Amino acid sequence: MSENNHKSSLTTNTGAPVGDNQNSMTAGSRGPTLIQDVHLLEKLAHFNRERIPERVVHAKGAGAHGYFEVTNDVSKYTKAKFLDEIGKRTPLFTRFSTVAGEKGSADTVRDPRGFAVKFYTEEGNYDLVGNNTPVFFIRDAIKFPDFIHTQKRNPATNCKDPNAVWDFFSLSPESLHQVTILHSDRGIPATYRHMNGYGSHTFKWTNAEGDSVWVKYHFKTEQGIQNLSEETGTRMAGENPDYKTQDLYESIEKGNYPSWKVYVQIMPIKDADTYRFDPFDVTKVWSHKDYPLIEVGRMVLDQNPKNYFAEVEQVTFSPGTLVPGIEPSPDKMLQGRLFAYSDAHRYRVGANHDALPINRPRAQVNNHQRDGFMRFDGNGGVQPNYEPNSFGGPEEIPESKPASFKVSGAAASVEYDHNDHYTQAGDLYRMMDDGERSRLVKNIVDSMQPVENDEIKLRQIKHFYKADPEYGQRVADGLRLNVPQEVHQA
Numbered sequence: 001m002s003e004n005n006h007k008s009s010l011t012t013n014t015g016a017p018v019g020d021n022q023n024s025m026t027a028g029s030r031g032p033t034l035i036q037d038v039h040l041l042e043k044l045a046h047f048n049r050e051r052i053p054e055r056v057v058h059a060k061g062a063g064a065h066g067y068f069e070v071t072n073d074v075s076k077y078t079k080a081k082f083l084d085e086i087g088k089r090t091p092l093f094t095r096f097s098t099v100a101g102e103k104g105s106a107d108t109v110r111d112p113r114g115f116a117v118k119f120y121t122e123e124g125n126y127d128l129v130g131n132n133t134p135v136f137f138i139r140d141a142i143k144f145p146d147f148i149h150t151q152k153r154n155p156a157t158n159c160k161d162p163n164a165v166w167d168f169f170s171l172s173p174e175s176l177h178q179v180t181i182l183h184s185d186r187g188i189p190a191t192y193r194h195m196n197g198y199g200s201h202t203f204k205w206t207n208a209e210g211d212s213v214w215v216k217y218h219f220k221t222e223q224g225i226q227n228l229s230e231e232t233g234t235r236m237a238g239e240n241p242d243y244k245t246q247d248l249y250e251s252i253e254k255g256n257y258p259s260w261k262v263y264v265q266i267m268p269i270k271d272a273d274t275y276r277f278d279p280f281d282v283t284k285v286w287s288h289k290d291y292p293l294i295e296v297g298r299m300v301l302d303q304n305p306k307n308y309f310a311e312v313e314q315v316t317f318s319p320g321t322l323v324p325g326i327e328p329s330p331d332k333m334l335q336g337r338l339f340a341y342s343d344a345h346r347y348r349v350g351a352n353h354d355a356l357p358i359n360r361p362r363a364q365v366n367n368h369q370r371d372g373f374m375r376f377d378g379n380g381g382v383q384p385n386y387e388p389n390s391f392g393g394p395e396e397i398p399e400s401k402p403a404s405f406k407v408s409g410a411a412a413s414v415e416y417d418h419n420d421h422y423t424q425a426g427d428l429y430r431m432m433d434d435g436e437r438s439r440l441v442k443n444i445v446d447s448m449q450p451v452e453n454d455e456i457k458l459r460q461i462k463h464f465y466k467a468d469p470e471y472g473q474r475v476a477d478g479l480r481l482n483v484p485q486e487v488h489q490a
């Protein structure tokens with residue numbers, strides 16, 4: 001608040017001193033208001049334009065500034081400069097979020113949590129736009145709008161719709177692993193500080209020699225995992241819908257800085273052809289026995305935003321914002337996301353969103369993109385706005401080209417070549433103790449109970465049963481339904 005303490009003149013947006021900010025100009029003390037009061041007109045008109053579209057998903061969130069520090073040498077895997085030296089620190093901004101609710105919705109609902117990090121590296125921004133879960137509900141971007149429609153409001157009632165949720169899940173069995181995580185104890189993290197983050201997708205790292213590996217990111221909370229029960233989450237959603245937003249802000253304000261240890265799993269490129277499932281399938285985790293965690297560094301959040309709108313609302317993260325040494329994998333979800341985010345940013349914030357202070361890279365930006373709404377950064381000045389030209393300007397850096405890679409096969413809309421949606425979901429169920437299993441089943445039963453159509457419930461029970469017969473039986477018992485005969489026989 002200190003910035004506001006010194007006395008300064010109140011002005012209009014064009015800088016003219018304002019004489020009266022309490023009384024509009026009227027024709028006589030009881031007369032109508034004059035259109036001549038341009039200060040009044042400006043205030044009312046600007047107020048009407050305060051809202052920008054909220055994010056179509058992940059609308060409710062909280063963010064903080066911090067830094068990433070390298071603690072282990074991974075330069076044999078990637079040439080990314082911000083990772084090239086132990087002890088190197090890179091400033092960053094992180095935004096946590098819920099997924100399905102609107103900007104004013106409650107923080108303590110059962111939902112995945114977004115975990116988006118913008119590293120302001122010396123080679124430009126690097127965004128890792130992940131979740132607090134290592135997997136996702138679907139594995140092809142073409143299903144994302146349908147999936148999200150089921151998580152949002154029914155087009156007729158404008159209410160949340162359990163029929164749509166479970167209809168979609170039951171018809172999309174690839175969701176089973178994430179559905180199990182979502183309804184487990186981890187489905188409602190206690191705060192944003194007490195949860196892990198994951199890049200979820202497989203990415204590619206390439207080193208200075210041009211050799212590549214596949215990589216998955218893990219951010220492990222140093223505060224420890226803590227979760228809320230369904231009952232506490234529901235109660236707190238009423239008592240303090242902004243509980244997690246407030247918790248993050250107040251922790252940092254008190255100097256209690258949250259931190260995460262960052263690890264990667266590394267898979268040799270050739271393993272992808274022979275691994276027991278497609279390692280680019282985002283509904284699966286890689287076994288830690290096969291690919292153990294390798295430490296990379298530590299993320300610390302130590303500074304609150306000064307202004308929520310300027311920073312947390314206007315920040316724009318995209319999985320396509322990469323630096324040399326970090327590249328996409330062929331994951332079909334990730335490929336779709338490479339388009340979706342920057343497109344959303346141009347719509348939600350504007351064509352020049354990258355020039356805003358929160359998004360502006362700390363590295364110099366040099367190119368021939370010009371003009372557009374709200375261009376405020378000098379717009380390239382007198383430099384030529386085309387290339388090639390005879391007058392100089394920025395040049396390409398061939399070393400920063402992505403590694404070349406082979407592609408093969410017929411171009412077609414094809415399914416994944418494996419459909420085991422059950423082993424990993426079942427393994428997760430079997431890893432839980434009895435208390436965890438009971439809470440999982442209760443959360444699922446409570447969520448499925450309102451579904452009106454028994455066919456949908458039975459279809460979903462079959463999936464639980466295939467993951468583990470006990471899992472399916474307990475959900476069926478909770479819903480007072482019989483497990484379909486054909487599942488017993490399968």
Ligand code: HEM
Nearest residue numbers: 055058095114115116130131136141144200333336340344
């Ligand atoms: C936000 C699309 C899958 C994590 C968004 C936004 C869009 C979007 C349009 C809003 C962006 C904005 O307005 O700034 C998609 C599509 C997906 C997909 C099309 C699948 C094809 C995923 C997955 C993850 C994820 C798999 C995590 C692994 C996030 C996060 C945000 C977000 C964390 C919020 C970023 C922020 O804090 O600003 N997504 N998404 N999304 N998405 Fe996705």
